[in-house]
């Protein structure tokens with residue numbers, strides 16, 4: 001069975017010569033309480049890019065267009081102790097949008113300097129790839145979570 005597909009999109013802006021990323025504490029659902037980027041599940045037949053455009057709008061009220069989304073990779077999450085949580089996430093970064101981020105049912109968006117991303121309040125895998133992606137990199141990685149459903153117990157990179 002293919003894994004359920006989700007997407008995440010990190011909005012980046014420049015402020016005073018520094019780069020900031022838009023995150024928010026997830027109000028409910030998978031990962032409740034963690035700081036996350038904007039994103040969610042793909043609808044049937046929807047591409048990851050189209051889902052990211054839709055989710056960014058639903059969760060923050062800002063409009064991005066598909067051509068401005070920079071694809072930055074694919075993450076596979078395995079939860080052997082809770083198979084329903086296993087999923088695959090397409091990762092995007094976006095620097096152009098219309099509107100001002102506003103609170104939604106999903107999260108209250110906040111800007112963070114890239115040097116102050118709250119990695120200790122995010123999913124455990126984030127510290128292993130997010131700083132690099134926000135600095136311009138890409139990621140292709142598989143993370144396996146343990147029985148506590150929170151700790152990464154194994155990390156795999158694709159064989160070259």
Ligand SMILES: CNc1ncnc2c1ncn2[C@@H]1O[C@H](COP(=O)(O)OP(=O)(O)OP(=O)(O)O)[C@@H](O)[C@H]1O
Pocket residue numbers: 006007008009028029030031036037038039040041042077089123124125126
């Ligand atoms: C396990 N380690 C993880 N580390 C970092 N980020 C993770 C994650 N696991 C899920 N994510 C992100 O969470 C969103 C999907 O979550 P999910 O609950 O399926 O979606 P959400 O409730 O927002 O869905 P809808 O808005 O209903 O579509 C999506 O952005 C996805 O990239």
